[in-house]
Amino acid sequence: MHAEEKFTHETWPASPERATLEAKNKFLGFWLFLGGETVLFASLFATYLALKDKVPNAEQALAKDLFELPLVFIMTMLLLTSSLTSVYAMYHMKNFHFKKMQLWLGITVLLGLAFLGFEIYEFNHYVHEFHHTFSSSAFGSAFYTLVGFHGAHVALGLLWITTLMVRNARRGLSLYNAPKFYVASLYWHFIDVVWVFIFTVVYLMGMVG
Amino acid sequence: MANQQPTSGNPRVDIAYRKKKNAEEMRHQVITFALMIFLTLVAFAAVGYADFSGWFVVPFILLLAIVQVIFQLYYFMHMSHKGHENPQLFLFTGVLVGAVTILAFMTVIWW
Numbered sequence: 001m002h003a004e005e006k007f008t009h010e011t012w013p014a015s016p017e018r019a020t021l022e023a024k025n026k027f028l029g030f031w032l033f034l035g036g037e038t039v040l041f042a043s044l045f046a047t048y049l050a051l052k053d054k055v056p057n058a059e060q061a062l063a064k065d066l067f068e069l070p071l072v073f074i075m076t077m078l079l080l081t082s083s084l085t086s087v088y089a090m091y092h093m094k095n096f097h098f099k100k101m102q103l104w105l106g107i108t109v110l111l112g113l114a115f116l117g118f119e120i121y122e123f124n125h126y127v128h129e130f131h132h133t134f135s136s137s138a139f140g141s142a143f144y145t146l147v148g149f150h151g152a153h154v155a156l157g158l159l160w161i162t163t164l165m166v167r168n169a170r171r172g173l174s175l176y177n178a179p180k181f182y183v184a185s186l187y188w189h190f191i192d193v194v195w196v197f198i199f200t201v202v203y204l205m206g207m208v209g
Numbered sequence: 210m211a212n213q214q215p216t217s218g219n220p221r222v223d224i225a226y227r228k229k230k231n232a233e234e235m236r237h238q239v240i241t242f243a244l245m246i247f248l249t250l251v252a253f254a255a256v257g258y259a260d261f262s263g264w265f266v267v268p269f270i271l272l273l274a275i276v277q278v279i280f281q282l283y284y285f286m287h288m289s290h291k292g293h294e295n296p297q298l299f300l301f302t303g304v305l306v307g308a309v310t311i312l313a314f315m316t317v318i319w320w
Contacts, residue, residue: 014227018292028295035299042307046314069257076249084242087285091235095228189286193278199249200274204256208263 005175012096013175017182020175030183034190041194044146045201051142052206060137061130063206072203075118076195079154082111083192086185093181098173101181105165108188112158119151143202150198153191160184241284248277 013019018027053062089104123144126132134144161184168177252270255261261269283289288296 010224031296031299034296035303038300038303039306039310042303043310043314045307046311049311050314050318069253073253076253077246080242080245080249083281083285084238087238087242088235091231091238094231186286189281192285193281196274196277196281200252200270204252204270205267207256208266 007096007174009096012173014094016094016173016175016178018179020179023175023179026179026183030186034186037190037194041146041149041197044142044149045197048142048146048202051138054139055137060139061126061132062139063143063202064209066126066130066132067203067206069203069207071118071122072199075115075122076199078111078115078118079192079195082108082115083189085111086188090182090185093173093178096173101173102165102169105161105181109158109161109165112154112161112188116151116154116158119147119154123148147198147202150191150194153194157184157188157191160187238284241280245277245280248273 016023018024055062085104085108089101089108092098092100092104132140132143134140164177164180164184168180171177252273255266255270259266282300287293288300
């Protein structure tokens with residue numbers, strides 16, 4: 001099975017994401033990368049937990065003064081839904097429906113953009129209303145590094161998926177690009193995995209005190 | 210292994226079978242999604258509306274988060290499928306190193 005081969009609904013393989021040697025290597029390499037990302041985010045979580053609410057004076061805002069649950073809830077729903085829409089995209093990829101896959105990836109990108117917009121509003125709000133900045137306290141540094149790193153992953157994921165969609169818009173599906181779409185969707189799910197811990201450990205546990 | 214081409218000699222039968230299998234999997238994914246939304250709602254409600262003590266609510270929402278992440282990894286990211294031994298090795302090694310790091314930062318470091 002060659003990457004350049006033209007396919008029809010009948011000849012498209014059952015697991016296109018792992019049908020060629022290159023695809024198998026991509027799959028393996030990407031999961032190794034995700035293992036490394038797990039360690040990266042775990043150390044950022046560790047730093048945040050160690051430095052949470054460590055502020056130099058009583059005027060500085062603490063976690064429970066800053067966070068507002070409705071905003072975090074909306075952001076969580078947006079990212080969780082975008083995870084499902086990328087599952088839909090991969091469902092259509094497996095059924096060799098290129099147009100439908102592109103459509104669902106487009107919806108995923110829009111949801112991701114909305115999430116990013118809320119995050120920018122959130123950070124802006126903290127800086128201007130509470131003077132909670134990256135350098136105002138150890139708490140501030142740890143918070144912006146952890147949540148900001150996740151936000152940077154969202155931005156990169158959006159750029160990645162959009163680039164793939166534009167680059168392959170006229171090509172249709174092949175065994176050359178199907179693994180690329182699959183790996184990008186894995187990355188997007190991993191972003192949601194990290195967010196589950198962020199909304200639990202940072203925001204919900206921050207409100208508990 | 211990955212190259213599962215039609216085996217019955219009639220490609221159309223295999224296509225129909227595979228489409229059905231894919232549709233069935235997609236239905237499971239939607240159920241998984243509904244469960245994840247439910248877990249999220251419970252976690253937010255436990256903190257936002259209910260008046261539980263921190264000693265109960267923190268382990269409770271952490272447990273909900275872990276269950277939700279397992280759904281995400283095993284269903285959305287297909288780790289429950291065949292041929293995911295290496296991904297499991299990589300990911301769980303990462304989790305192990307990460308857990309030790311978190312434990313160290315929360316116990317060995319203090320101010």
